[in-house]
Amino acid sequence: MSRIAVHRIPVLQDNYSYLIEDTQEKTCVVVDPAEAGPVNAAIEQLGLKPVMLWNTHHHADHIDGNPGVLDRAGSIPVYGSAGDRGRIPQLTHFLQAGDGLEFGGDMVRVLEVPGHTRSHVAYYLPSGHLFSGDLLFGYSCGKVFEGSMEDMYRSVAQVAQLPDETLIYCGHEYTLNNRCFAETVEPDNPDHKTRAASETAPPTVPLQLGQEKKTNPFLRWHVPAVQAFTGKTEPAEVFGELRRRKDNF
Template sequence: MPLEIVTLPVLSDNYVFLLHNAETDQTATVDIPEAGPVRQALADRGWTLTDILITHHHDDHINGIPALKSETGARVVGASADAHRLPALDLAVADGDTIEVCGEPVHVMDVSGHTVGHVAYHFPQSSALFSGDSLMALGCGRLFEGSAETMWQSLSKLAALPPETIIGSGHEYTASNGKFALTIEPDNPDLISRVSAVSEARAAGKPTVPSLMSEELATNPFLRAHLPAIKASLGMRDASDAEVFGEIRKRKDRF
């Protein structure tokens, strides 16, 4: 039975994911920007927090962790490469590690680029990926610490996951990401349809996260930098995939 996944809005545009295995009665979170909403969501469901997975060190992903760690004794998991900037870890992990969370194997993936030491967590049995601020719905994180080459390598690694993979990313940026994506591929019918659906969902107050990898492969310009048509439209026919990705990222930064 796949995990129950709850998408919990926090702060102004962040998401926390609660992962629950009804058979083992284990519950994990991916990142905790603030403790209050997570504490309430757990209490409402009668769930006990057993694991806290950290994607990266930014405050809007970790500020609530010390309080809930103190209250629950949950195991805190994060990247060994980022440990000096994270709350105290009970388990330090690295790219290629497999750990068990909520009764399932979880593959740890280094997805540096937004930050150095950023990791994502892939739950193959539940077909779910928790990507933090690396791969986002219709976008990707800004390159605060890593290079375009590093981020392209990270996104390419994620893009190779099965298309039915659920993508739990850290923010509700999809509408603005969609507007930008249309400047790169204005005639992409899948993108046009998705932007319309995102607009309807947001108007109804519904989250647009998680998304599906199949959707991202068809519409997310940051996963499509290798396509000849996009290279041609940007006047970069002979550029490397990473160079094209870098140009798209620069345009988004100015958008």
């Protein structure tokens, strides 16, 4: 029986920060505090003791609340990608692929998922939770700012290997805005109708990996209709062409 409960905290315009609660110990991990105010308020309201802070990548809308959270929580360890050394000033622990952390009875697995930024980590809890920053969004994926399309393809493909039931806690509520592009790529995909009927208003997060695999074109490079839309067949090329077209959509 998992001891984990996840609390989603809306911050800024459309960002999410998260608290991962160990319901037995009443401790929590703070994930990507974009701003400290709402995160500290949630910690207080839930009566939790923060014991770790996890960042996924160095963008301001994922780390700007670090100092304010640490002011209240004291000197708890701050984890992030080894590649973000110097880019996230508060980091105390520098992670690489395969590193393990323990929280709430889960052996957390660190995945390196570069592409959106050249260093970006995701945190996978085998009880079925993935904290993925700006890697994946509903119907889409993060923009490729610092890495290559090939990097981003490999990162997304890595996450696609996780169990279908995995819940994806991403950094933004973009799902409904992304739907139109996905439907344009695959107008005849019947799973689009089913999903649109059941998902009519935010919040749509956590996403479910199995549902994304049915409707998110960035996880469907192997599907003939998606290949036909892009005019490519090689997976990384299908992926890259989708990303370029979405950027101009």
